[in-house]
Amino acid sequence: MKQTGNLLIIALGIAVGAGGGLLLARSGLINWRPSGGEKLRDLSVASPGAKPPHARGDINAPVTIEEFADFQCPPCNAFHYDLRMIEVEYGSRVRVIFRNYPLQRIHKNALLAARASEAGDLQGHSWEMHDRLYETQDQWGEATDARQRFIVYARDLQLNEEKFERDLDGEQTAQRVAADYERGRSIEINSTPTIFINGREIPKESVTPKGIRGTIDAALKERSR
Numbered sequence: 751m752k753q754t755g756n757l758l759i760i761a762l763g764i765a766v767g768a769g770g771g772l773l774l775a776r777s778g779l780i781n782w783r784p785s786g787g788e789k790l791r792d793l794s795v796a797s798p799g800a801k802p803p804h805a806r807g808d809i810n811a812p813v814t815i816e817e818f819a820d821f822q823c824p825p826c827n828a829f830h831y832d833l834r835m836i837e838v839e840y841g842s843r844v845r846v847i848f849r850n851y852p853l854q855r856i857h858k859n860a861l862l863a864a865r866a867s868e869a870g871d872l873q874g875h876s877w878e879m880h881d882r883l884y885e886t887q888d889q890w891g892e893a894t895d896a897r898q899r900f901i902v903y904a905r906d907l908q909l910n911e912e913k914f915e916r917d918l919d920g921e922q923t924a925q926r927v928a929a930d931y932e933r934g935r936s937i938e939i940n941s942t943p944t945i946f947i948n949g950r951e952i953p954k955e956s957v958t959p960k961g962i963r964g965t966i967d968a969a970l971k972e973r974s975r
Contacts, residue, residue, distance in 0.1 A: 791937040793949040799849055799933030800926040804867075804876050807837065807845035812973040813966050816847040816946040818934045821864060821883045822857035822891050826943045830884045832959045840966060848880065849930040851942055859896040862918070864927045866900040869917035871926075873909045882907065 819826040852860035863883050870879025882903045890896040904914040945952045947965050
């Protein structure tokens with residue numbers, strides 16, 4: 751069985767996008783540092799990211815929330831629960847897109863967790879694995895056996911265990927994680943969670959249940975004009 755360290759070696763060698771995109775290492779997954787000064791970003795100038803994205807909700811919803819998050823990030827975990835409540839509250843008016851943005855420099859198991867999510871997606875269980883990873887973050891976040899724990903989660907979700915293990919190390923999962931990361935890196939995202947509503951970044955101080963609801967309400971009002 752391959753070790754977690756091998757995953758990073760494999761990921762570093764995978765190109766992003768068609769026509770010889772940036773390598774995962776070049777995208778800064780390991781070594782990138784923020785260039786300073788916070789600014790509100792616009793997704794219209796970002797690279798495409800993985801296609802199709804992990805999305806939940808009506809594709810024609812008037813409001814799209816796009817989240818760049820790290821499965822090992824505690825604030826992302828807290829926001830996960832808030833966002834689920836918001837999704838229920840707004841129903842078909844909101845669509846949520848999740849982008850893997852593992853901060854491997856500070857979270858040793860974040861990259862592997864992102865790949866576990868993608869491996870779940872290859873068996874049609876992206877969101878189930880997504881939710882499980884957040885629900886159990888305290889169990890695997892600093893664990894030395896995170897890979898084995900993810901395999902147990904796959905078994906609990908009744909996935910094909912052998913395929914899941916292969917996909918953890920596979921090119922397709924590496925490419926998707928790298929593509930999402932490059933989307934965020936292309937606009938200099940430097941922390942998680944970073945949230946966009948209808949393509950515009952929400953200020954960090956507004957990434958609260960009240961702030962997100964207020965921004966959604968304003969976007970809905972604007973769309974209704």
